[in-house]
Amino acid sequence: MKNNAATETIATDAGAGSFYDSIAHLYDLTFRFNQYGRSLERYLRDNLLPLPANAAILDAGCGTGLLTLALLKVLERPAHIHAIDLSASSLVKAQRAVMDNFPHTKHSASFAQANVLALPFSNDSFELIVTSGALEYVPLEDGMAELARVLAPGGYLLHLPVRPSPASKLLEVMFRFKTHPPRLVAEHTSRHFRVVAHHRFLPFEPIGWTKTAVLAQKI
Numbered sequence: 001m002k003n004n005a006a007t008e009t010i011a012t013d014a015g016a017g018s019f020y021d022s023i024a025h026l027y028d029l030t031f032r033f034n035q036y037g038r039s040l041e042r043y044l045r046d047n048l049l050p051l052p053a054n055a056a057i058l059d060a061g062c063g064t065g066l067l068t069l070a071l072l073k074v075l076e077r078p079a080h081i082h083a084i085d086l087s088a089s090s091l092v093k094a095q096r097a098v099m100d101n102f103p104h105t106k107h108s109a110s111f112a113q114a115n116v117l118a119l120p121f122s123n124d125s126f127e128l129i130v131t132s133g134a135l136e137y138v139p140l141e142d143g144m145a146e147l148a149r150v151l152a153p154g155g156y157l158l159h160l161p162v163r164p165s166p167a168s169k170l171l172e173v174m175f176r177f178k179t180h181p182p183r184l185v186a187e188h189t190s191r192h193f194r195v196v197a198h199h200r201f202l203p204f205e206p207i208g209w210t211k212t213a214v215l216a217q218k219i
């Protein structure tokens with residue numbers, strides 16, 4: 001669907017009921033307050049990806065849609081964004097935010113409840129995969145392998161892993177995840193991808209207290 005609301009929901013049989021169902025509202029409020037979305041937009045604008053028109057994009061573990069919204073704002077060419085998450089409540093929030101903010105757009109966005117470890121997409125489906133703060137909930141090796149499976153050869157992975165810091169220690173407790181050591185992130189990334197750039201956010205951006213951005217291309 002295009003040029004109108006730009007959303008559709010795909011039902012999958014992935015299990016519901018993640019922790020995020022109960023905290024989707026709090027998560028969304030907190031992360032809007034700390035300008036996380038703005039930082040994502042700034043990063044994407046400053047590091048425009050060489051995507052073809054009508055590129056298929058996956059937001060893996062989209063949560064309340066902050067990355068999808070940033071992509072819809074900055075992408076110049078029409079794109080088709082598929083956003084998946086385990087949390088039904090987060091998906092509802094994400095879908096509503098897209099409908100409210102982008103009632104008319106050249107892009108399309110679809111939302112599905114799915115597990116990043118068993119994505120309901122065939123091999124080589126996407127030109128770009130973005131994922132932020134989701135692989136911290138799964139074994140890194142398995143998550144990376146599944147993302148690599150659905151990314152087309154030459155396609156890009158934009159991974160915003162949590163980086164170890166005093167702030168991320170607090171978030172680990174609040175949001176019940178485990179930060180993967182940067183050494184392991186580098187190791188598992190290099191099994192499937194060639195790292196193109198590693199970005200550290202500016203000190204005044206709260207996103208930089210807990211995240212970095214790794215852009216990699218599928219080998």
Ligand SMILES: C[S@@+](CC[C@H](N)C(=O)[O-])C[C@H]1O[C@@H](n2cnc3c(N)ncnc32)[C@H](O)[C@@H]1O
Pocket residue numbers: 018020031060061062063064065066067084085086087090114115116117131132133134137138175
């Ligand atoms: C910290 S939030 C990040 C959300 C969003 N990417 C963002 O940057 O705001 C982590 C998200 O990962 C989702 N998640 C956790 N494990 C998952 C899995 N195995 N498959 C899909 N989503 C998962 C959670 O439901 C939650 O919405």
